[in-house]
Amino acid sequence: MAIFKKIHTWLEVRLGIDDIVDKRLTGYLLPRNINAWYSLGSVLLVIFILQMVTGVLLLVYYVPDADKAFKSVSIIMNEVPFGWLIRMCHAVGSNMMVAVLLLHMLSTLFMGSYKSPRELNWLTGFILFNLVLATSLTGYLLPWSQLSFWATTVASNSAGAIPVIGPYLVEFLRGGKLVGPPTLGRFFAVHVTLLPLIIASFVGLHLFLLERIGVSSPPFGQQETKSTWTGDRFRYDRHSNGIPFFPNYLLQDGTSILIYLAIFSAIVFIDPYLFFPTTAFIPADPYKTPAHIKPEWYFLANYQTLKVFPSEVIGLLVQGVAMTFLALLPFIDRGKERHPLKRPVFMGCFVGGILLYFAMMIWGHFS
Amino acid sequence: MQTNSRRTFLGLCLGGLAAAATALTAYPIFNYLAPRKQTSGEGTVSFPESDIPPGGAKFFDFRGSTGVVIKKTNGELVALSAVCTHLGCIVQWENVKQDFLCPCHGGRYTPEGIVISGPPPRPLPKLPFHVANGTITVG
Numbered sequence: 001m002a003i004f005k006k007i008h009t010w011l012e013v014r015l016g017i018d019d020i021v022d023k024r025l026t027g028y029l030l031p032r033n034i035n036a037w038y039s040l041g042s043v044l045l046v047i048f049i050l051q052m053v054t055g056v057l058l059l060v061y062y063v064p065d066a067d068k069a070f071k072s073v074s075i076i077m078n079e080v081p082f083g084w085l086i087r088m089c090h091a092v093g094s095n096m097m098v099a100v101l102l103l104h105m106l107s108t109l110f111m112g113s114y115k116s117p118r119e120l121n122w123l124t125g126f127i128l129f130n131l132v133l134a135t136s137l138t139g140y141l142l143p144w145s146q147l148s149f150w151a152t153t154v155a156s157n158s159a160g161a162i163p164v165i166g167p168y169l170v171e172f173l174r175g176g177k178l179v180g181p182p183t184l185g186r187f188f189a190v191h192v193t194l195l196p197l198i199i200a201s202f203v204g205l206h207l208f209l210l211e212r213i214g215v216s217s218p219p220f221g222q223q224e225t226k227s228t229w230t231g232d233r234f235r236y237d238r239h240s241n242g243i244p245f246f247p248n249y250l251l252q253d254g255t256s257i258l259i260y261l262a263i264f265s266a267i268v269f270i271d272p273y274l275f276f277p278t279t280a281f282i283p284a285d286p287y288k289t290p291a292h293i294k295p296e297w298y299f300l301a302n303y304q305t306l307k308v309f310p311s312e313v314i315g316l317l318v319q320g321v322a323m324t325f326l327a328l329l330p331f332i333d334r335g336k337e338r339h340p341l342k343r344p345v346f347m348g349c350f351v352g353g354i355l356l357y358f359a360m361m362i363w364g365h366f367s
Numbered sequence: 368m369q370t371n372s373r374r375t376f377l378g379l380c381l382g383g384l385a386a387a388a389t390a391l392t393a394y395p396i397f398n399y400l401a402p403r404k405q406t407s408g409e410g411t412v413s414f415p416e417s418d419i420p421p422g423g424a425k426f427f428d429f430r431g432s433t434g435v436v437i438k439k440t441n442g443e444l445v446a447l448s449a450v451c452t453h454l455g456c457i458v459q460w461e462n463v464k465q466d467f468l469c470p471c472h473g474g475r476y477t478p479e480g481i482v483i484s485g486p487p488p489r490p491l492p493k494l495p496f497h498v499a500n501g502t503i504t505v506g
């Protein structure tokens with residue numbers, strides 16, 4: 001133990017660690033009635049790190065060449081020791097990331113945490129959500145299976161519905177008239193460098209904003225602190241008789257992370273192919289479209305929307321409007337009330353929206 | 368004292384769990400990254416003698432490294448490891464001068480692999496080979 005004390009003192013003299021811990025962690029107070037849902041952000045941070053680590057490991061053996069990609073993935077799965085584990089963690093992790101992101105967004109919506117003065121938190125979070133979807137989409141192509149190939153064909157095709165520039169945009173995205181080796185090259189570059197960099201910087205911004213503006217107090221439980229922000233000048237939202245982030249809330253974060261890891265490992269070890277249709281195991285064949293090509297579960301609702309509307313342009317427009325509305329929600333919903341039961345209009349839209357989303361998803365799955 | 372020992376005990380349990388989790392994570396990652404076993408440990412390499420023009424050389428993969436067979440102008444064959452004994456570059460056969468040049472730091476060897484000049488400390492190792500029915504077998 002003496003050695004730890006020595007290291008601590010050495011660092012303390014040079015960096016003032018205690019000062020940082022005091023100000024940023026122990027001295028950082030959260031509302032007393034904060035609940036477990038607030039820890040989903042930490043869970044997402046852990047998932048992001050896991051995706052980065054497993055992604056870098058996969059790069060060791062993956063070959064981004066249309067002739068060799070499928071083979072290299074097979075080698076990772078069947079020959080490299082624990083290759084299956086690394087790949088399954090990455091593939092299952094991406095699905096779980098979208099799922100946890102949706103929960104994180106829903107809890108933010110439900111508790112009204114997106115409201116003034118946290119518009120920027122919401123906006124950066126919303127952009128992060130879209131970036132993660134883009135990462136999932138570009139990563140999907142890389143194994144170069146039938147599933148990858150045709151899912152990308154269909155997904156990139158929908159950009160063609162945009163008037164005037166559509167057809168050129170599709171070709172630009174694909175790097176050619178059809179999905180082919182040039183598509184793999186650009187999707188690979190975007191998936192492994194561009195998007196992770198942008199996501200990492202937005203995560204940083206999101207956390208900076210969280211720390212700067214202060215955590216919102218949930219609208220439940222006894223009201224310990226009331227927002228005193230009047231919008232005249234910057235004032236950090238402090239919760240004077242709240243609980244310290246470290247160690248109190250970090251323990252909650254840890255608990256949530258462990259619960260997440262338990263669910264995650266259960267899927268990886270018991271049912272790793274949960275998110276894999278059989279077309280994921282056949283090498284891509286540009287001359288043969290498999291029957292019943294369907295997107296990932298998180299794109300099913302979008303897929304069904306496109307099918308419901310007679311014209312692709314309208315289908316895309318509807319989704320664009322819905323997404324823009326969500327992104328700008330904090331600027332539209334200016335009310336101060338945060339309790340869900342005291343916001344009937346919001347609650348109506350919230351429940352209706354979720355039901356609609358699930359209905360479209362199930363319909364898309366079975367149609 | 369009572370609470371203190373309880374705290375120490377729980378701390379040790381937690382530390383043990385953390386160590387176990389770390390080991391469980393590190394083991395697969397280490398194995399994933401560990402170099403694969405080379406299959407070509409003891410193999411031999413064969414090719415027809417006519418592959419090598421008089422005064423020329425033929426380079427080939429030999430047991431995970433590189434070997435070379437040269438045919439001197441008088442028709443005599445020599446098989447050597449082509450890995451320079453200085454810092455491991457692959458030596459080049461100079462047809463005109465009839466000797467080996469290492470491009471990295473200018474080491475020079477005779478056709479027999481003896482150092483003429485430059486930094487290499489040792490001669491190039493000889494490789495065992497035999498010729499039968501016009502086929503050279505190294506190894």
Ligand code: FES
Nearest residue numbers: 451454469472474
């Ligand atoms: S490695 Fe050959 S001379 Fe230095």
